Amino acid sequence: MLTTEVKPKPKKRSLVFSFIKFCFFMFLMLTVIVAGAVIGVVKTFSDQLPEVGYHTYKPKLNTKVYDSNNAQIAEFHEVENRTEKVKMTEISLKLQQAFLAIEDSRFYEHYGIDFVRIIGAAVSNWRSGGIRQGASTITQQLARNAFLTQEQTFARKIKEILLAFKIEQKFSKQEIFELYLNEIYFGHGAWGVASASEIYFGKKPADLSLAEAAILAGLPKNPSRNDPFINPKKAKERQVLVLNKMAEHGFITKEQASAAKDMPLHLKTTKKEITRAPYFVEYVRTELINKFGPKKVYTSGLKVYTTIDLDIQKAAEEAFLNAKIYKDNPLDTHPTLQGALISLDPQSGYIKAMVGGRSYEQSEFNRATQAKRQPGSTFKPFIYTAAIQMGMSANSVMTDEPIEKVNPYTGKVWRPANYESRYxxxxxxxxxxxxxxxxIAVKLLEKVGIQRVIDITHKMGIKSHLGNNLSLALGACDVTPLEMASSYGVIANGGIRVPPTAIIKVVDNEGNVIYDPGYRGEKVLEPETAFVMTEMMRGVIEQGTGTSAKIGRPAAGKTGTTNNYIDAWFVGFTPNLVSAIYVGNDDRKPLGSGKSGGRTVGPVWREFMLAAVKDKPVVDFKEPANITKKQICRETGLIACETCTNKTLQSFKRGLEPESMCSHGAPDEGIDDYFVNQDGEKIIIDYTESEEGEVSEAGDEITVETEDAGAFDPNAVAAASPAEKKQVASVKVGGKPAPSSEESDDEEITADGEEE
Ligand SMILES: [Zn+2]
Structure with missing residues (x-):
């Protein structure tokens, strides 16, 4: 017998034992609670489940889409042969197997829910640290598509599971599969395999080839992303995946799979309904389907009020197609030479015009919203915005000189040169x-900090990934024209970002407003930053690389040309309209030497904007309260002296205007006005009015500080050191006051005919 008082061991054992007992008890309790909860949930939701049966179809109502002046621009309706149901025997075995392989390989083994797959998916999601894999069975998808709404709620998910069980009880597997194949959505208003086969291939489902069957089976998961008309590349990737899965599950051999992969696809060339603003209409259609699900969009008679302005759209299409580069390279001989134009109202975010390519009939890929291209120098304003936002000013001086950067990880040397290596x-x-x-862009990016620039760029509306790398200074990232227009819109709109908007409101068949995004403006920049940036970007059009875009009213913008002339951009704005245009080959072949943003796209932007604002009053940018204006010497960035010959009126955030004054334009008089002290600093004798309006005594000494070469001090007065002064002088001695922009753009040459 164990004597408990002597040995501690048994006590320990009993402790362990009670712990096990406790755990077991807790486990029992939990099981009871969970079971109770499950029963309660099942009970609650069972009562709300719809009747399962071969449901009858209600009359279908088309959805109508209107422009900003309430003119109808499109009508969405489902494909006509929607009610033509096909029997299982009319669906080729390959098509059935393609669906089983990609959607639900254990369909004939489970009872509506595939627990094996749910656990598998959970493990793989846990491993990849996110929800990547779903585990919806064919029965669940049928439940969702035929009987439930598309909303992504927990309640709907539970209903879907319960309904799946109910369907499995009521129908045979063959019946379920047949219902599913007739019910599932394939895009373009096509439900069921019969409509889809017709729409995409002009065939009956029994006549589809293996390659075609794999395309169709790849669609239901995401009909718009995998759309073979719009995204042939994505559709192909998905087809290959389906074929691989089919081989994996033994439905076909590897040889059959690779033969099908190599088979060229012949999509049905339909006479598509020519809608006005076709790229925009497709953009709206996708947004609606994502919000409401295809059934509601195609059959419930919605009225969709959109932002597009058909007059501006017409101006956009004309100016875009009129581009000289397109005239010189007709579409039938140069089908990959494409581009996009997108125009928004920066104050409301309303999309006013959208051109996604040269011809919607030829290519439905929407380059305005989907093409990811390098922005080149049109990225630079984000860097300058970050610099101005943190306290630098438009006249802060930096030295333009050859630079080289060594990548600390690879040891590679990078020499980002100026255009024609001119400095x-x-x-x-x-x-x-x-x-x-x-x-300067590279040095400024380094000075401001890459992360700070990335943050501000994202805040302004660039959603695409931006690499933490100095090459970002030259626009080494991939962005869409819509992102560019929208984020420049923040500068145009005094620092307030309004997300791009295509749909103003959606009204249902009974007149209820079921969607209205409202105003969603958010301040992301100081209004003074936006104003100073606007002024700097006006300079681009007035005397910089963008003179080809002059429209004779206040406008600001930036040119962009990427390496080897692959992309040419112009992004710019008036107070009421911001527009981004790019031209480039879909396969990223160079456009040809000299095909720069300023030369190739600036004139297109100009023609479009002139037409778009033709009947609108001339509006200037609104000046915020804390702005001071000063006449500034262009060469030194100081207050212009009385005799300075190269000066300009410039805006400053109050308190950041320079205090000292330049001393050139009158060398004979100015000769005694400065001296160099023992520290090598230039001391200027100031004899002009001080800010308070008092005339300083002659002899007042003002130190011209050298520009801080190391740590950044936003309050430092921008000025030139004596050494730097000498460089300025040598440039000036060259003759012309400032080298003209034609020769001086970075990688750009502006139009030879700079008429204005
Ligand atoms: Zn001067």
């Missing part, structure tokens, strides 16, 4: 932006 010595930020100087 200008000391320049103000405004001049650097106007001339699109690459070396």
């Amino acid at each position: 200008f010595g000391d320049v103000t930020l405004k001049t650097a932006l106007e001339k699109s100087l690459n070396s």
Whole structure:
């Protein structure tokens, strides 16, 4: 017998034992609670489940789409042969197997829910640290598509599971599969395999080839993303996946799979309904389907009020197709030479015009919203915005000179050169932006901090990934034209970001407003930052690389040309309209030497904007309260002296205007006005009015500080050191006051015919 008082061991054992007992008890309790909850949930939701049966169809109502002036631009309706049901025997075995392989390989083994797959998916999601894999069975998808709404709620998910069990009880597997194949959505208003076979291939489902069957089976998961008309590449990837799965499950051999992969696809060339603003209409259709599900969009008679302005749209299409580069390279001989134009109202975010390519009939791929291209120098304003936002000013001086950067990880040397390797010595930020100087963009990005620039760029509306790398200074990232227009819109709109909007409201068949995004503006920049940036970007059009875009009213913008002339951009704005245009080959072949943003796209932007604002009053950018204006010497960035010959009126955030004054334009008089002290600093004798309006005594000494070369001090007065002064002088001695923009753009040459 164990004597408990002597040995501690048994006590320990009993402790362990009670712990096990406790755990077992807790487990029992939990089981009871969970079971109770499950029963309760099942009970509650069972009562709400719809009747399962071969349901009858209600009359279908078309959805109508209107422009901003309430003119109808499109009508959405389902494909006509929707009610033509096909029997299982009329559906080729290959098509059935394609669906089983990609959607539900254990369909004939489970009872509506595939627990094996749910656990598998859970494990793989846990491993990949996110929800990547779903585990909806064919029965669940049928439940969702035929009987439930598309909303993504927990309640709907539970109903879907319960309904799946109910369907499995009521129908045989063959019946379920047949219902599913007749019910599932394939895009373009096509439900069921019969409609889909007709729409995509002009065939009956019995006549589809293996390659075609794999395309169709790849669609229901995401009909718009995998749309073979719009995204042939994605559709192909999905087809290959389906074929691989079919081989994996032994439905076909590997040889059959690879033969099908190599088979060229012949999509049905339909006479598509020519709608006005076709790219925009498709954009709206996708947005509606994502919001409401295809059934509601195609059959419930919605009225959709959109932002597009058909007059501006017409101007956009005309100007875009009129581009010289397109005239010189007709579409039938140069089908990959494409581009996009997108125009928004920066104050409301309303999309006013959208051109996604040269011809919707030829290619439905919407380059305005889907093409990811390098923005080149049109990225630079984000860097300058970050610099202005943190306290630099348009006249802060930096030295334009050859630079090289060593990648600390790879040891590779990078030499981002200016256009034709021309350098200008000391320049103000405004001049650097106007001339699109690459070396300054890189130095500024480094000075401001890459992460800070990335953050501000995202805030302004670039959603695409931005690499933490100095090459970002030259626009080494991939963005859509819509992102560019929308984020420049923040500058146009005084620092307030309004997300791009296509749909103003949606009204249902009974007149209820079922969607209205309302105003969603958000302040992301100081209004003074936006104003200073606007002024700098006006300079780009007035005397920089973008003179081909002059429209004779206040406008600001930026040119962009990527390496080897692959993409040419112009993005710019008036106070009421911001427009981004790019031209480039779909296969990223170079456009050809000299095909720069300023030369190729600037004139297109100009023609479009002139037409778009033709009947609108001339509006200037609104000046915020804390702005001071000063006459500034272009070469030194200082207050212009009385005799300075190269000056400009410039805006500053109050308190950041320079205090000292330049001293050139009158060398004979100015000769005694400065001296160099023992520290090598230039001391200027100031004899002008001080800010308070008092005339300073002659002899007042003002130290011209050298520009801080190391740590950034936003309050430092931008000025030039004596050494830098010499460089300026040497540039000036060259003759012309400032080298003209034609020769000086970074990688750009502006139009030879700079008429204005
Ligand atoms: Zn001067």
